[in-house]
Amino acid sequence: MTATLISKVPAGDLRDKWDNYKADAKLVNPNNKRKFKVIVVGTGLAGASAAATLAELGYQVDAFTFHDSPRRAHSIAAQGGINAAKNYQGDGDSINRLFIDTIKGGDFRSRESNVHRLAQVSVDIIDQMVAQGVPFAREYGGMLDNRSFGGAQVSRTFYARGQTGQQLLLGAYQQLSRQIGLGGVRLFNRTELVDVVVIDGRCSGIVVRDLLTGEITSHAAHAVVMATGGYGNVFFLSTNAMNCNVTAAWRAHRRGAMFANPCFTQIHPTCIPQSDESQSKLTLMSESLRNDGRVWVPKNPDDSRPAEQIPESERDYYLERLYPSYGNLAPRDISSRAAKRLVDKGHGVGPLKNGVNLDFSAAIARLGRKTVEERYGNLFQMYERIAGEDPYSTPMRIYPATHYTMGGLWVDYELGTTLPGLYAAGEANFSDHGANRLGASALMQGLADGYFVLPYTISNYLAPLLNKPVPSTDHPAFAQVENEARERFKTYLAVQGTRSPDWFHRELGKIIWDYCGMERTQQGLEKALSELPALYGEFKKDLRVTGTGESVNQTLEKAGRVDDFFQLGMLMCRDALDRQESCGAHFRSEYQTEDGEAMRDDKNFCHVSAYNWTGDPMAAELNKEPLVYETAHLATRSYK
Amino acid sequence: MRQLTDLTLKVWRQSGAESPGYFETHKVETVSDEASFLEMLDQLNERLISEGKEAIVFDHDCREGICGTCSLMINGRAHGPQRATTTCQLHMRTFNSGDEIVIEPWRAAAFPIIKDLMVDRSSFDRIVEAGGFITAPTGGAPDANLILVPKPVADAAMDSAACIGCGACVAACPNGAANLFTGAKISHLNVLPQGQSERYKRAEAMVMAMDDQFGSCTNHGECSAACPKEISLDVIATMNSDFRKSKSKNRKALSRN
Numbered sequence: 001m002t003a004t005l006i007s008k009v010p011a012g013d014l015r016d017k018w019d020n021y022k023a024d025a026k027l028v029n030p031n032n033k034r035k036f037k038v039i040v041v042g043t044g045l046a047g048a049s050a051a052a053t054l055a056e057l058g059y060q061v062d063a064f065t066f067h068d069s070p071r072r073a074h075s076i077a078a079q080g081g082i083n084a085a086k087n088y089q090g091d092g093d094s095i096n097r098l099f100i101d102t103i104k105g106g107d108f109r110s111r112e113s114n115v116h117r118l119a120q121v122s123v124d125i126i127d128q129m130v131a132q133g134v135p136f137a138r139e140y141g142g143m144l145d146n147r148s149f150g151g152a153q154v155s156r157t158f159y160a161r162g163q164t165g166q167q168l169l170l171g172a173y174q175q176l177s178r179q180i181g182l183g184g185v186r187l188f189n190r191t192e193l194v195d196v197v198v199i200d201g202r203c204s205g206i207v208v209r210d211l212l213t214g215e216i217t218s219h220a221a222h223a224v225v226m227a228t229g230g231y232g233n234v235f236f237l238s239t240n241a242m243n244c245n246v247t248a249a250w251r252a253h254r255r256g257a258m259f260a261n262p263c264f265t266q267i268h269p270t271c272i273p274q275s276d277e278s279q280s281k282l283t284l285m286s287e288s289l290r291n292d293g294r295v296w297v298p299k300n301p302d303d304s305r306p307a308e309q310i311p312e313s314e315r316d317y318y319l320e321r322l323y324p325s326y327g328n329l330a331p332r333d334i335s336s337r338a339a340k341r342l343v344d345k346g347h348g349v350g351p352l353k354n355g356v357n358l359d360f361s362a363a364i365a366r367l368g369r370k371t372v373e374e375r376y377g378n379l380f381q382m383y384e385r386i387a388g389e390d391p392y393s394t395p396m397r398i399y400p401a402t403h404y405t406m407g408g409l410w411v412d413y414e415l416g417t418t419l420p421g422l423y424a425a426g427e428a429n430f431s432d433h434g435a436n437r438l439g440a441s442a443l444m445q446g447l448a449d450g451y452f453v454l455p456y457t458i459s460n461y462l463a464p465l466l467n468k469p470v471p472s473t474d475h476p477a478f479a480q481v482e483n484e485a486r487e488r489f490k491t492y493l494a495v496q497g498t499r500s501p502d503w504f505h506r507e508l509g510k511i512i513w514d515y516c517g518m519e520r521t522q523q524g525l526e527k528a529l530s531e532l533p534a535l536y537g538e539f540k541k542d543l544r545v546t547g548t549g550e551s552v553n554q555t556l557e558k559a560g561r562v563d564d565f566f567q568l569g570m571l572m573c574r575d576a577l578d579r580q581e582s583c584g585a586h587f588r589s590e591y592q593t594e595d596g597e598a599m600r601d602d603k604n605f606c607h608v609s610a611y612n613w614t615g616d617p618m619a620a621e622l623n624k625e626p627l628v629y630e631t632a633h634l635a636t637r638s639y640k
Numbered sequence: 641m642r643q644l645t646d647l648t649l650k651v652w653r654q655s656g657a658e659s660p661g662y663f664e665t666h667k668v669e670t671v672s673d674e675a676s677f678l679e680m681l682d683q684l685n686e687r688l689i690s691e692g693k694e695a696i697v698f699d700h701d702c703r704e705g706i707c708g709t710c711s712l713m714i715n716g717r718a719h720g721p722q723r724a725t726t727t728c729q730l731h732m733r734t735f736n737s738g739d740e741i742v743i744e745p746w747r748a749a750a751f752p753i754i755k756d757l758m759v760d761r762s763s764f765d766r767i768v769e770a771g772g773f774i775t776a777p778t779g780g781a782p783d784a785n786l787i788l789v790p791k792p793v794a795d796a797a798m799d800s801a802a803c804i805g806c807g808a809c810v811a812a813c814p815n816g817a818a819n820l821f822t823g824a825k826i827s828h829l830n831v832l833p834q835g836q837s838e839r840y841k842r843a844e845a846m847v848m849a850m851d852d853q854f855g856s857c858t859n860h861g862e863c864s865a866a867c868p869k870e871i872s873l874d875v876i877a878t879m880n881s882d883f884r885k886s887k888s889k890n891r892k893a894l895s896r897n
Contacts, residue, residue, distance in 0.1 A: 278672060
């Protein structure tokens with residue numbers, strides 16, 4: 001039987017919903033806040049900002065990270081910037097425009113009310129981060145500078161060189177550190193979530209593994225926040241950090257939280273192409289580079305001259321040709337597919353002919369090398385380190401790679417999952433980006449959730465629980481989950497097969513990339529769904545984990561993560577097969593227009609697909625949350 | 641693409657904080673010069689696992705030089721031979737066939753070894769917790785453009801804020817001092833208008849937390865030379881200046897209470 005998804009969207013005009021919600025939400029008296037305990041898992045932008053703010057309010061907070069320090073979370077790697085509807089440039093921006101851009105960028109597959117709230121609080125984020133000392137780029141007069149980003153025709157992106165994610169995360173980390181110093185937050189570092197505990201239908205705590213000793217312990221709380229990031233590493237090769245994984249979200253899913261839109265995974269158009277088989281990850285080059293870089297391929301596929309010797313007339317600036325009004329700033333999904341088509345047709349550049357040119361010679365001629373260096377210096381340096389070529393004198397070579405996952409734990413307007421007491425924030429929830437996220441919106445969403453949404457919605461949940469004690473970890477439910485976790489890690493060690501977890505991860509990634517990557521077909525997805533269970537069977541029989549479970553063992557950690565990636569991979573392919581339309585980053589080859597654009601099916605697929613765990617990811621139960629557009633008008637996206 | 645052949649690795653192995661450590665020698669027959677240094681170690685680990693041996697433990701994450709998780713002394717140099725480059729961004733094209741490469745963990749008393757090449761750098765977090773922040777609780781911030789920050793000031797703050805907290809400065813320092821790390825955070829916050837209210841309190845608290853855990857600076861400059869983000873020694877001067885002033889300014893502030 002399918003459940004009804006209650007999105008808890010407040011009444012009223014779209015513009016008033018968040019105010020109405022805040023006016024009606026139940027509050028906890030300042031003196032009572034210390035009676036409540038909240039666990040926050042993950043210390044990236046969403047987790048660190050939530051933990052710090054909840055502690056400032058007076059709640060007892062326990063924060064968990066598998067890193068050695070909260071500052072390592074992968075939010076740190078975001079380069080280009082953060083959007084906010086400040087309209088500081090006076091170029092026609094507004095909350096409404098940011099809302100519409102985000103809905104449209106997401107190809108009409110996100111919830112209007114959540115997206116509008118995101119646009120509303122975006123302005124508060126910039127104020128907050130500036131007050132904390134984030135060194136955003138400035139004009140000479142001292143005011144904040146902006147740049148433009150894909151999918152928008154206004155300049156609303158705030159940035160700190162090419163290290164915006166780093167600076168924002170350090171801001172949130174410093175605020176969290178202050179609370180740790182004051183005793184408001186207890187930090188558990190090098191500690192990984194392995195399961196979620198449910199008592200009487202409420203999420204009552206978590207079971208974690210100490211990565212240094214292998215010890216499994218229980219932690220109870222009135223509410224738990226998952227701010228554990230996305231699952232892009234299911235592809236093996238992605239721009240995610242090596243340790244990013246789906247385990248926390250997946251374990252929550254297995255305990256009753258629905259997983260939404262798993263097939264909505266974003267391919268970022270500007271990454272450094274793979275150079276050989278042994279490569280462990282792909283590196284992103286910020287989308288902001290497309291502000292000044294021009295994307296092109298040689299018109300003649302057999303052109304073997306160095307890029308700078310190919311005359312203008314023999315270059316195809318295909319984004320400018322196909323999408324004249326947005327040009328090189330066309331949204332990510334559209335730019336990615338355009339690159340793939342040309343490379344597939346043989347126009348690729350580089351030794352493996354697996355990239356397209358991103359050329360700065362025009363910008364350098366127009367602005368001078370110094371200005372270009374100021375804007376993108378660290379990105380150019382990073383490129384030079386990795387590719388061994390100087391982008392000031394020869395174009396960068398770029399190609400799309402997996403970057404961000406729009407899918408995640410289903411949440412209602414309060415960011416609550418379908419498991420009461422469990423919240424999901426940042427990339428871990430399915431959230432606000434629909435079928436495709438716009439550049440510079442991930443940082444915005446992570447901080448919006450952590451700073452300005454969860455602190456209000458969690459109090460609404462906690463208030464009625466006043467004077468109910470924190471659940472005891474002596475409850476048999478904790479003991480049972482702990483035992484299951486211990487058994488799980490013992491099992492990985494006991495298989496004693498012949499292949500490492502990395503080997504399986506790489507093979508899994510190949511299947512997902514080939515059949516559930518940039519272009520998907522019914523046939524391919526069916527093939528993936530037949531190959532995945534077989535490979536998963538091999539994993540269980542032939543895995544080899546050396547070492548023991550009693551001290552640091554990165555091979556064992558990896559085994560647990562790959563196990564969960566397998567199950568998620570099956571659900572992803574199932575979801576992609578089920579969604580018989582093309583929308584945003586989900587491109588089914590069967591559903592495209594004559595000129596190769598995505599063909600949405602609003603009649604049959606204008607909904608969120610949320611899956612319930614049944615014990616078998618291949619047979620997950622599908623629930624649908626219909627999407628209703630009252631303010632934005634369903635329209636075919638056009639960036640021409 | 642070129643293949644490097646016949647590399648000899650001498651890798652530090654140590655099963656735990658209290659156990660004796662030793663160098664273990666591994667041959668790498670062949671590796672692509674496009675591979676990163678850590679990918680070379682990944683491949684070695686794959687081989688070790690297939691031989692039934694325990695993989696070498698090392699810290700790493702983003703592999704794009706920004707998270708500060710990776711470390712390693714490579715041939716005695718923090719993050720290896722290439723200037724302004726983290727270990728994860730170091731590529732094998734920097735090496736030659738037949739090279740012998742010695743790989744050790746960060747060497748510093750304040751960074752105890754956890755296992756093999758992994759060390760505990762939480763002493764850095766203690767310094768930040770002591771005062772490496774601007775007190776700005778969520779919700780009360782004024783409009784961002786009300787605080788004007790001249791471009792050169794914002795640029796100077798950003799130069800210091802670029803620190804990734806990897807610990808190379810401490811590992812490279814003959815005294816195991818953390819002055820570059822602490823100075824970078826103090827310089828980031830203390831030059832900004834938003835950071836003025838707590839300027840001297842911050843300097844004093846952070847320096848005290850640093851001195852509790854790390855060695856003393858004797859101006860060798862090895863820290864800045866090893867820093868993958870090329871943080872300038874100037875940050876130490878700023879820190880020292882503010883710390884010295886804090887001794888009188890903080891007392892005055894106390895007397896007003």
